[in-house]
Amino acid sequence: MQRSVVVYLVGRIAQSLLVLWVVVTFLFFLFRLAPGNPLVAYIDPTFTEEQQQALMRQFGLDKPLSVQYLVYLGNLVQGELGDSFFYRSPVIELVMEVLPNTLYLTFTSLLVAYGVGVVGGILLAWRRGSRLEQMGVTFTLMTRSAPEFWVGMILLTVFAFNLGWFPSSGATSPGTLYASEWDKLTSWDFWRHMVLPATTLALYLHGLPLLLMRSNMLEVLDEDYITMGRFMGYSELRLMVRHAARNALLPVITAMALGVGYSVGGNVVVENVFGWPGLGRMLVRAVAASDYPLAQGAFFLIAVVMVTMNLIADVLYGVLDPRIGAGQQAQH
Amino acid sequence: MAILEIRDLVVAYRTQRGVVHAVDGVSLDVAPAQHLGVIGESGCGKTTLLRAMVRVLPRNASVPRGTIRFKGRDLLALSDREIRALRWREIATIPQASMDSLNPVYRVGAQLVEVLTVRGGLDRGAARRRAVELFQMVGLESQALDRYPHEFSGGMKQRAVIAMALALGPSLLLADEPVTALDVIVQHQILEVFKRLEQELDLTVILVTHDISVVAQVCDSVAVMYAGRVVEQAGTQPFFRTPYHPYSLGLQNAFPNLAQPRAELIAIEGYPPDLVTPPPGCRFAPRCPFAVDLCHTQDPALGAVGPGHQAACHRTQEMEALRAQAADPETWLQVSGMEAPLRPPASPHVQEDPVP
Numbered sequence: 001m002q003r004s005v006v007v008y009l010v011g012r013i014a015q016s017l018l019v020l021w022v023v024v025t026f027l028f029f030l031f032r033l034a035p036g037n038p039l040v041a042y043i044d045p046t047f048t049e050e051q052q053q054a055l056m057r058q059f060g061l062d063k064p065l066s067v068q069y070l071v072y073l074g075n076l077v078q079g080e081l082g083d084s085f086f087y088r089s090p091v092i093e094l095v096m097e098v099l100p101n102t103l104y105l106t107f108t109s110l111l112v113a114y115g116v117g118v119v120g121g122i123l124l125a126w127r128r129g130s131r132l133e134q135m136g137v138t139f140t141l142m143t144r145s146a147p148e149f150w151v152g153m154i155l156l157t158v159f160a161f162n163l164g165w166f167p168s169s170g171a172t173s174p175g176t177l178y179a180s181e182w183d184k185l186t187s188w189d190f191w192r193h194m195v196l197p198a199t200t201l202a203l204y205l206h207g208l209p210l211l212l213m214r215s216n217m218l219e220v221l222d223e224d225y226i227t228m229g230r231f232m233g234y235s236e237l238r239l240m241v242r243h244a245a246r247n248a249l250l251p252v253i254t255a256m257a258l259g260v261g262y263s264v265g266g267n268v269v270v271e272n273v274f275g276w277p278g279l280g281r282m283l284v285r286a287v288a289a290s291d292y293p294l295a296q297g298a299f300f301l302i303a304v305v306m307v308t309m310n311l312i313a314d315v316l317y318g319v320l321d322p323r324i325g326a327g328q329q330a331q332h
Numbered sequence: 333m334a335i336l337e338i339r340d341l342v343v344a345y346r347t348q349r350g351v352v353h354a355v356d357g358v359s360l361d362v363a364p365a366q367h368l369g370v371i372g373e374s375g376c377g378k379t380t381l382l383r384a385m386v387r388v389l390p391r392n393a394s395v396p397r398g399t400i401r402f403k404g405r406d407l408l409a410l411s412d413r414e415i416r417a418l419r420w421r422e423i424a425t426i427p428q429a430s431m432d433s434l435n436p437v438y439r440v441g442a443q444l445v446e447v448l449t450v451r452g453g454l455d456r457g458a459a460r461r462r463a464v465e466l467f468q469m470v471g472l473e474s475q476a477l478d479r480y481p482h483e484f485s486g487g488m489k490q491r492a493v494i495a496m497a498l499a500l501g502p503s504l505l506l507a508d509e510p511v512t513a514l515d516v517i518v519q520h521q522i523l524e525v526f527k528r529l530e531q532e533l534d535l536t537v538i539l540v541t542h543d544i545s546v547v548a549q550v551c552d553s554v555a556v557m558y559a560g561r562v563v564e565q566a567g568t569q570p571f572f573r574t575p576y577h578p579y580s581l582g583l584q585n586a587f588p589n590l591a592q593p594r595a596e597l598i599a600i601e602g603y604p605p606d607l608v609t610p611p612p613g614c615r616f617a618p619r620c621p622f623a624v625d626l627c628h629t630q631d632p633a634l635g636a637v638g639p640g641h642q643a644a645c646h647r648t649q650e651m652e653a654l655r656a657q658a659a660d661p662e663t664w665l666q667v668s669g670m671e672a673p674l675r676p677p678a679s680p681h682v683q684e685d686p687v688p
Contacts, residue, residue: 228433230388232447232496233419246437321437 012314016307023303024076028069031292081300082293086286091297095279099301100181101171102267102278106260106305108194109201114256117206121213121252122245126236128218137211144207152200152273159196166196169275197274201267209252216248223247250321257313260306334401335536336362336385336504341398343377343384350608354380356560358398359634362504367530367537369547369568371583372557375604378540379428381557382506385538386423387415402504420451424502428509430493434481440492441477444499452500466495470525487518494525498533507539511546523549544587548572553640556580559604559615562634566641576643576651578620581658598661614646621663622647622654 047055056062060071075082081091120140124133143151160168167173171193178184220226221244229239268280275281279298286294343355355377362368370378383389385400387407400407402423407415419425427433435443441463448459464474470491481489490510497505510526511519527550530537539551547554547568554571556564556579564577575581582600602619605611611618617627626646634644637651647654657663 224427224429224432225435227388227429228427228493229435231386231419231425231427233416233421233451235416238450243435247435 008318009315012311016311019307020300020303023307024073024300025069027296027299028072029065031296032065032068034290034292076300081297084286084291084294086289086291086294091293094294095282095297095301098278098282101276102271102280103305104185105194105197105201105271105276105278106267109198109205110256110260112198112202113205114209114252116202117209118213118245118249118252120206120210121248122217122240124210124214125217125221125244125248126240137214140207140210143203144211146204148200148204148269149273151203152197152270155196155200156273167193168196171277193276197270197276200270200273208255212252212255213245213248216251217244220244220248246320250317253313253317253320257310260309333363334361335364335366335403336360336538337399337401338381338385339399339401341381341384341400342396343380343389344394344396345380345390346392346394347608352607353560353610354393354607355384356607356610358557358560358562360555360562360565362536362538364503364536365534366553367535367539367551368553368555369551370538370540370555370557371542371544371547373542373604375607376557377560378542378557379508382425382508382538382540385506386419386425388419388425420447420497420502421500422502423504423506424497424500426493426497426505426507426510428512430490430510431486431513433493434484434489436481439478439480440484444477444492444496447496447499462499463495466499467492469498469529470495471521485518486514487522490514490518490522491525494522494529498529501533503536505535505537507537509541510539512541512543519546526550544583556583559610560607561615561644563616563645564643565634566638566643570638570641574638574641574651575655576637576641576648577616577645578622578647578654578658579616580643581655582619582664585658585664598664601664614644622657 053062060068063071072082079092081095083089084091084094087094120136124136127133156168159165171190172178172184172187173189173193176187176189178187184190217240223244226239226244229243234243267276267278268283270276271278271280272284279301283295283298283302285291286298338358338360341355341358342353345352345354354375358377358381360368370381372378380389380393384393384395385402385407389395395408398408402418407418410418434440438446441460444463444466445456445459448454448462449456452459452462454462463477467474467477472488472491472495476484476488476492481492484492494510497507507526511522514522523546529535530550537551539546541547551568553567554565555562556571556577558579564571564575564580566576571580572584575584579600582598585598586600588597600619605615605618611628613626613628613630614620614623614632617623620627624646630646632644632646634642635648637643637648645651
């Protein structure tokens with residue numbers, strides 16, 4: 001049994017690596033198809049033809065595409081993402097510097113969104129047919145369909161500019177320096193900056209888990225084992241939480257993996273609206289500046305985060321639902 | 333002194349087609365240690381009757397009339413909290429869908445321990461020991477406690493549900509079709525477990541089934557339900573020897589009998605009446621080969637036909653002759669009234685939850 005779990009994990013990880021390889025390949029060729037000279041940031045119009053050629057050679061852009069691709073893959077495996085054309089420093093350092101900010105924002109908003117979504121979904125299913133349910137569903141549908149940049153701007157107008165409760169931009173106040181990442185994470189200032197962007201993302205993200213949880217709950221509440229629980233004299237709270245919610249939660253776990261994808265996509269917009277120094281904002285800047293290595297690096301990292309979350313969700317699902325575990329064991 | 337007294341109980345379902353009286357004026361007495369079998373075809377109100385006793389009814393159900401006295405307390409007058417306290421400790425239920433009554437994501441043992449700790453007040457260690465005992469009692473190995481429901485066979489699940497029902501030592505056990513989904517061999521094994529436990533634990537049992545052979549095997553008395561009413565009530569012996577209601581005659585004809593094998597089984601033609609608009613007279617009249625004019629206009633009351641034997645039929649006096657006629661398949665082909673609907677009426681359970 002232990003052995004089959006290991007086999008399953010290894011297989012699943014291999015599958016994730018394959019996905020990453022496809023993403024990387026796609027990214028590589030996508031950027032090579034983009035119009036414009038990638039060395040625009042470097043090459044001054046006054047450079048001679050020879051100087052330009054020398055630069056192209058220096059960056060390896062004179063070699064055929066297939067060779068460039070192999071070199072790229074080889075470097076990637078060693079964690080070498082190249083140098084940014086624009087910042088003239090290693091991409092890996094640049095993205096690693098902003099990646100934590102993106103992860104903090106993503107996980108904070110995901111946590112809030114899935115916490116509110118799951119609890120809200122249980123509540124709406126429990127109180128089905130009530131005013132609370134009608135209002136809850138309407139509100140969720142509204143926030144889910146509202147564009148994030150718009151919600152973000154409304155929040156900025158109301159809470160940052162009019163009321164002045166929260167800062168309007170950045171992750172820390174200008175001029176603040178933290179001795180360590182931990183100091184930043186435990187500072188009041190950082191979380192005050194987090195509130196508006198995280199709320200914007202959470203408002204967008206909570207709809208999926210909430211509506212999914214609600215409909216799963218309604219389905220599970222019709223199951224015979226819930227009726228059995230009533231026969232057994234369990235309280236409604238116990239039935240809802242321990243018996244129904246546990247079962248209704250399973251598809252929500254899968255949705256959470258997708259949620260990470262949505263939120264990384266959403267991050268690009270939200271980080272730009274709130275000037276959040278994360279991967280999304282860096283990505284937009286890199287694309288605008290034709291900074292291929294940096295854009296590729298940022299995309300690559302987003303892909304890594306997404307694939308990893310999918311992997312975690314799959315493994316979690318197996319832990320939560322004993323029937324899935326059994327199915328995997330039978331397969332291997 | 334009866335442990336359970338039901339008087340004039342009515343249970344109604346609101347449906348889109350109108351109000352369905354699934355149980356319509358049922359009165360029953362159950363004595364301590366009695367094993368009562370309630371039989372009748374699908375949709376006659378057996379399950380509704382059972383669920384009304386512990387007030388676990390679908391959302392569109394209501395109980396407009398009647399009383400259910402259990403050990404002297406009116407169950408319908410109890411608060412939600414009080415009835416909940418009574419469930420499982422006093423009245424345990426083996427539901428119709430026992431196969432699906434175990435939560436798929438918890439180990440069977442954990443579910444047994446849960447009911448023992450949460451409802452029975454035992455600590456975890458004591459609950460675990462009791463769970464092992466209960467499993468032995470129903471013929472399951474204690475290792476099976478650590479398995480999930482999907483790793484159980486149908487018969488094992490049924491045994492596990494029986495073990496759960498007995499966990500808190502209830503005085504009344506309600507069993508709804510406990511063996512219907514099982515093959516005959518497993519059915520027989522489960523019924524043997526049932527019979528043994530009934531005697532060992534001195535249980536009072538109400539067993540609902542559409543299968544009269546189950547009743548013959550484990551019950552000492554019988555109530556026959558038709559279209560929401562009890563139409564005959566008797567001890568098992570007199571019921572099989574001298575049934576007094578034409579519907580009971582029909583039921584017995586429709587099942588194979590080892591003592592008196594016959595060439596062919598005789599089905600009762602037609603369907604039970606639509607309970608939104610039941611027929612004015614006897615509800616069985618449209619399908620009854622012995623119905624006379626009176627039967628179509630006047631509803632017969634349940635009346636004594638022998639010691640502890642009651643039937644609701646206008647022609648109980650002539651039953652001896654009618655029983656002889658009933659044995660002839662021809663009799664059942666010429667049903668007098670053709671008022672029975674051609675299609676089966678919609679079951680009240682189909683639409684359990686109307687949009688409020």
